[in-house]
Amino acid sequence: MSSWIEDRALAVVTGSAVGDALGGATEGFTPEAIEERYGGRVEGIVPPFFADWQTHRPISPYHKGDGHITDDTLMTQALIEVYAERREHLDAFAMADGLVPRLIGDVRWIPELERETVLLNRIFLAEKWMVTRLQYGHIDPREAGVGNVVNCGAAMYLAPVGVVNAGDATGAYREAIDLAGAHQSSYGREAAGAFAAAVAAALAPGADPLGVADAVLSVSHDGTRAAVAAVVEAATTVGDASDREIGARLRDAIRPFDTVGERYREPAADARIPSRTKSIEEFPVALGMVIAHGGDYRRAVLGAVNYGRDSDSIASMAGAIIGAMHGSHVVPAEWVEEIGAASRVDFGVHAGLLAQAASDILERDRVRALAAVDRIGALADPERLAS
Template sequence: MTTQDRARGALLGLAAGDALGAPTEGMTLPAIRERFGRVTGFLSDDAAGTDDTEYAVLCALGLLRHGREITSDDVADLWMATVGEQQGGFYGAGFSEMVAIANLRSGLRPPVSGSDSYETWSDGAAMRVAPVGILCSGDPAQAARIAAVDASVSHSRDGVYAAQAVAAAVAAALTGTTPAEVVAAGVAALPVDSWSARLVARALDIAASSGSPDEELYAEISLFHYPWWDTAPEAVALALGLFSAYGADFEQAVLAGVNIGRDSDTIAAVIGALAGALHGAQAIPPAWRDQVTKVRGRCVTATAGTDLVELADRLRELGTTG
């Protein structure tokens, strides 16, 4: 397995998990089982990556332009030139991104554009930073640093911390051999006394003590008291817990995220990025890869037509030379 195959696996895995999880987003685990039994593939011939995939492409474009020296102002400028100028689209866009865009349009700059929001702790940054892990392959600390730069445009505190964990875990997965190594890198990127760290620790304890932890993770980690299902601590805790339990098998791991419900497109996208980076693109079922390779641009129109294989190759090349 080559580093190129792993880099491709990270982006294709993210997009596949995103597209597979989109129909179950916002559903409860019991409702998914009642309606579908168990989701094992795409539920629509028109399945495609959602805002998770398209904002990840936007993140990658900033990295390709500025490399490891990227600043939050660089990210803000890219957002203003793309989503800031966009009219229409934004299908399925998250609140955190839309508030950040409104803040940027009004003249706010990061980190204020990310902190002046009621959704600072959403998973909208965690969903998009897998490209940072590709750029920083084998260097989780650097990945966490750059993820914070990107995330601060739209998030603060746990919204940023969760993004750091995902980017660090992807960076570790690209050179790692076991799910445990990957999870450890993600945990190390979280501030010890943070909401995210505490919830992730609880999820990993559940995963370690149960051979089939899905129901317990759903019951114990889900923040049912909050009106939305997109909190970053919850989504990343569920993703790392499920990846810890099932990450030795790409397909089983991603489908666990799809069938858990809650913010299942983001949960499955994060798992897909980690498992794809660890096992390579060849571990992804061909039908899944083929369905998501070309980005639709339904939310972020500037990403329409992007080939994720080509994008992954460019990020990997920059990571080895820049």
Template sequence: MSSITCVPTVPSSGNTAELRERARGALLGLAVGDALGAPAENMKPSEIRSRWGRITGYVTDTPAGTDDTEYAIFSGLLLARHGSALTPAHVEAAWHEWIADRDEGPFRGAGFSERGTLENLRRGLAAPISAQHRHAWSDGLAMRAAPFGVFAAGRPAEAARLAAIDGSVSHEGEGIYGGQAVAAGVAAAMAGAPTIAVVASALAVIPDDSWTARSLRRAVAVAHRGERAVRSAVVIGGYPWTDLAPEAVALAFGAYAAADGDFREAVLTAVNMGRDADTTAAVAGALSGATQGASAIPSEWASPIAPARGTCLPAMAGHHVLEVADLLVPGPEEMTP
């Protein structure tokens, strides 16, 4: 596995403001990427070009995040509640409290992995059995993994450990690896690691011979050639589902590497590649937002991001990603010099 010795240490207590700026960049970047990518979800690049040309900003009058943002808020609030003491039992209890057992009618969104998990939980199954469904390899954990990197800034292995605990309720195998890669990458970016070290940190926490690792390496290897090369390197042509974790995570890291961490370019590259564009742009936004901080996010993209509407998860209505970011960053008195 790749080395993560090149990841800088967490900013000292004198740099709490820097850490908070990166945390806000990561989660606001996730929400912005989600909102930018949502209209292009499940589309081919040719379809995007035919409809909008090249997407360079919001293409709807009321941009908003999808299940990606609301599940990231869910995981962030869960992590703020339990911190490093998080257990599968805590995660399972939160799924029941905030989603499965709420009397709000049928489940209103998200992907097949979340639907399968809820069906299992409502049948009385517990983790890890609750994760045994047909879409355990989806990018549903990857889309909500950024908060673990924010919390474990500068500690990619710890971020990956926590992401795997969260994912144990809903994912297995490649679905877990995808989430771990995202969490570790964000953790490295939170400490100011350069792009190459962010990618190395993601690869270091997953098996070298996994589908996710192979796809990620292929994407990054051709990133200098642009989005078409990245897409060609990892997309499974003809496969009907676009939420494959190995594919979506690789596209997101490929976009991030192609842009060398620049927020605007990373997110737009992900959006214009299509496929699961809300998730790939959300992950690229989290990585580049942690790298550059919230100030790098264009104001015309950041301003429309409002508190979650609860469209997918009614229990998350009213929570803002910036609120969650602040909850996950320790105050000066909690940081070691």
């Protein structure tokens, strides 16, 4: 296993987890409310938005903030474990018989619940739908995502798909679309493919933010593609705008495609239903943050944190893309250490699992590619085929 893949796996794991933990405290709020609560823009680890977090929102009594990773990272870790077990590309069936059993059977520390339990007790409604459909409804995994609320639930944890398809945005897109069919449909599924493609493209030698965007645009479709194009255009024209203004411009760009609406906690009547013209907000904005801030990890992630709304997922995606592009040295070590301690997690464990799985898969892909060249060559040469 090369030191390169070990470092980039660590960069993706820590880059996404740090963004997730920092953004957890500000999730669901407006930039103005965030600044009022914290006395200015958030610049690192902060306490929960509400001191009475246990009861303030009974439907989600989670201890967000204080350096706690959320379900984005916990689901990412669970998917890494499936890759580590199988050491091969995954499909929708692997979600049913590989991921779901971990969600309902493996006891682990859940920082936001401050106790050990199964991940099912932390994941939210769209993920519980997946468990219900696959474990108890026995739905064909390729179709299980149909009928679920359309959101970023599948996209938020598919960064590992990009790592095992390093440099191959098309391969990552296709694998993620297959996997995500067990969880999401419509533009929620499309976003999962686009995000995985972005991580894979960011791992290509010499990758830069605009090159990653080009790779995403080359594989994505419908409202997701249109939303990415609009946000990328906005991100490339920010000039010397302040970080606050950058967030506002990206919000303006995504607004026509976003079904949730302006009141994040009070979604519009047509929110989260299938559409060919709409997009989730999280991935395009995350990519926009990467571009607008020139691939600078700290600025892009903090830009996502202070953007509010689904800030943990936006910051996590931005962090994964930048980590993949530049390596683990760009993820601030002090944040990694503090969040690891607060969440009681050693990020190196899952990074190592992902690196080993990716190394094995990439080697198998190399062998398969060479065999394909020979097969295609034989088919193209009648005399060779006859012999």
